[in-house]
Amino acid sequence: MPIVSDVLRFNHFLVPEAAQALGDNDDMAKKLISHLEDGASFPTFIGIDDLRGVGIDVASHPSVKGSEPGKKLHRDIKARTCEDQEVAVEGGEMSSGTSGGISIPKTIEKRDDVAPVSDLLPGASPGTDLLRPELGDVSELVKRTTSLRRSTLSSVARPLIKEGVGGKPRPLAAEYDGDVKILFDPVEHMGSKGKIEDFRRLFLDRYRTLRNILRTQYGELIPTEDAGTLQPSDEHTRVIGLVMELRTSKNGHIMFDLEDPTGSVKVLISKNKEIFNNKVVDDEVIGIVGKFKKDDRGPSGIIFADEVFKADLPFDYQRRTSEIRGLTAAFSSDIHIGSVNFLRKEWDRMVRWLKGEVGASIGKREGGCVKYLVFAGDLVDGIGIYPNQDRDLICKDIGKQYEMLAEAMSDIPSHVEIILLPGNHDAVRLAEPQPPIPREYQEYFYNDHLHFLSNPAFISLSGVRVTGFHGKSLDDMVTQFKDVTYETPVEGMREMVRSRHFGPTYGMRNQLAPEDVDLLIMREAPDILVSGHVHRFGYTNYRGMHLIQGSTWQSQTDFQKMMNLQPQPAKMAIVGLDSPDDIRTWELEYSS
């Protein structure tokens, strides 16, 4: 335990295997800390090979294997719906409608092993006093690493459907074992009681972590000066801090306070400078370079900013790819089973495509190349999520909604690894980060390879790093950024990457759980970022990173119609894991 939290102070994480090995050896743990104190270069997630690279010869720990979540339980659950009703089948119109989900308190069941949203302090003011409390002990990074054996097959061309028993085609994906690694699991750090001190710790961790990233990426921010002790000068001043009380001056300039643990300083971004268009929001951590002048209107001073720095991607960022040729991953979101608007017919078509039985916009042979299927939250429709939702539910029992989901998943081919994140409609706390869906519901599922993860989730799939985040903070971003709308949510994802945070602003619609460390920081840039929540579909490439909005399997609800939210259902992004540019749209247009 201590080594994990000690390493965390340097903004690094130990992968489970390394944490276990060092936990058994104090000398080696001290050696690592010594290297970190000396400024040795390590990746964000430190593994066994990284330790060996600096002469710490730990043995691989044998206990890291096997997965517990997603275990298969062969329950004989009959396909059924609540109240003996038939599942409604939508007509299959592919155009529009969406949630956009609104922030209505849930009445559904909650877990009792993490702080329920009702325990979190509403209205607590974040970061107003960044004291220096020591970080409490952070839970050991534990791990759930799954199915790590990799096939010896290493080089095949796509599409690859091999001949199996009796001459029957055998999908390429069945030739390989799944390689799902959980790089970092937020649930291991959850345990907040929602006290004011917890918010202080959270924002202090946010400041420290993003300050380190900013200083690593921008030499212009070194040396970094303290906001609380600045003196007027004709030289440029460099400060890193949290943006507080963002406002527009009466002359149209952007103004805010920039706060660090020593105090705060006023900053002005002139409307006449190009950096005026650099979008800044409350509670994000940024770097400012400018001249600090005395404020004629009072005893304090003000920085007239010349440059604004966001954490963003490293300049040398490059997307990683899998060494295995031909495998793909499918990304989607927002299944919303339990809703009368769940698109059963389209869902079944998708499952048949995975089995190589039917074509879609991508031919049926390539359905067999899909090794991973990722859903970014809102697995079920839930209960009491928005006004009068009960009119839209075919099933008003949350447990039975998960049984219906299990049934819907049951026909997905057994060689597909299924990744499931929760969202704001699921039976977990609303405040982010969210834990995986409760174990009692996980047990309803009987697929071979299921992975129930937290929101956000940080994993690798055959060596390609994927971060999934449901995207509730997009509800806030549409009010903060002009170019982020419910029609263009992928622009909001771009802002998440630029700030390296999934939802920095506290006190708006998205709820934040005050954990000891800020689990919504994008500490390491993934290769693929997938989100959902707004039921739109699309993808773009931001400096090499795939940003994917995951569609939905729910047609437009009456509520969405009233809110003029237009979903784009029944679509998936299919990403070739061996290629940095291979990304295509799966939808119900038929090909061979």
Ligand SMILES: [Fe+2]
């Ligand atoms: Fe949703």
Ligand SMILES: [Fe+2]
């Ligand atoms: Fe949602």
